[in-house]
Amino acid sequence: MPEHELRSVIEAADHAINCENLDALMEFYAEDATLVVQPGMHATGKQKIREAFAAIFDYFGHSLAVRQGGMVFVEGSGTALVLARTLLNGTKDGQSFDIERHATYVFKQDTQGRWLCTIDNSYGTDLLAHTGAV
Amino acid sequence: MPEHELRSVIEAADHAINCENLDALMEFYAEDATLVVQPGMHATGKQKIREAFAAIFDYFGHSLAVRQGGMVFVEGSGTALVLARTLLNGTKDGQSFDIERHATYVFKQDTQGRWLCTIDNSYGTDLLAHTGAV
Numbered sequence: 298m299p300e301h302e303l304r305s306v307i308e309a310a311d312h313a314i315n316c317e318n319l320d321a322l323m324e325f326y327a328e329d330a331t332l333v334v335q336p337g338m339h340a341t342g343k344q345k346i347r348e349a350f351a352a353i354f355d356y357f358g359h360s361l362a363v364r365q366g367g368m369v370f371v372e373g374s375g376t377a378l379v380l381a382r383t384l385l386n387g388t389k390d391g392q393s394f395d396i397e398r399h400a401t402y403v404f405k406q407d408t409q410g411r412w413l414c415t416i417d418n419s420y421g422t423d424l425l426a427h428t429g430a431v
Numbered sequence: 432m433p434e435h436e437l438r439s440v441i442e443a444a445d446h447a448i449n450c451e452n453l454d455a456l457m458e459f460y461a462e463d464a465t466l467v468v469q470p471g472m473h474a475t476g477k478q479k480i481r482e483a484f485a486a487i488f489d490y491f492g493h494s495l496a497v498r499q500g501g502m503v504f505v506e507g508s509g510t511a512l513v514l515a516r517t518l519l520n521g522t523k524d525g526q527s528f529d530i531e532r533h534a535t536y537v538f539k540q541d542t543q544g545r546w547l548c549t550i551d552n553s554y555g556t557d558l559l560a561h562t563g564a565v
Binding site: 327328329330331333339341366367368369371372373374375376377378380381382399400401403405413415416418421422424425428429430 | 461462463464465467473475500501502503505506507508509510511512514515516533534535537539547549550551552555556558559562563564
């Protein structure tokens with residue numbers, strides 16, 4: 298796969314998460330984007346996504362760190378599907394954790410050609426199992 | 432999950448595949464959509480997608496049938512991510528086969544509100560393994 302400009306966009310978004318910089322983080326989302334907070338719980342719109350991230354940061358005692366272990370980019374008609382090996386680590390209730398997810402992120406280009414995240418679903422196709430579809 | 436209008440769109444597209452109705456099938460795609468034909472092989476644009484499907488129909492000796500065993504819909508900012516348990520069956524070289532994939536389909540709404548497929552990736556996050564990202 299050739300290198301894709303979205304790689305640096307996603308790395309910058311991860312940096313904003315790791316620094317808990319909500320103002321910077323919100324710049325990566327389209328106005329009516331949807332974040333899958335957990336299976337069955339979606340946050341739609343920048344304000345709700347911002348509140349969800351603030352709650353996530355609190356939940357993990359401000360220890361959450363995210364990085365991508367590998368990414369695949371598929372682009373079509375002004376949209377892009379990013380498949381990512383998303384690695385999360387931190388500490389919860391005194392125990393350190395390492396989580397690996399196979400995530401699915403959808404982006405679209407705005408009229409200036411800038412990529413904005415429209416759907417942030419770190420659970421990938423595992424949502425099928427969580428919702429009883431498999 | 433509530434019922435989503437994309438369910439009937441995808442069922443109609445599957446019907447077009449099963450009937451090898453390429454004219455009807457192409458109506459579901461955006462002009463510059465991308466079909467992941469197989470890992471590492473993408474077809475972009477309606478004409479190339481049409482040719483890819485014609486080759487797929489030939490490859491399976493016109494036996495290919497597709498249906499969705501379960502779907503999850505996540506919508507954000509005029510786009511939708513469909514996660515699907517995609518079931519394929521048919522006959523190849525005299526042997527019947529049943530394949531299950533956890534697929535990822537991206538749609539966007541056009542100016543009339545009609546959903547068009549922009550990225551058709553039946554391999555879902557398995558592309559990460561195929562391309563060495565995991």
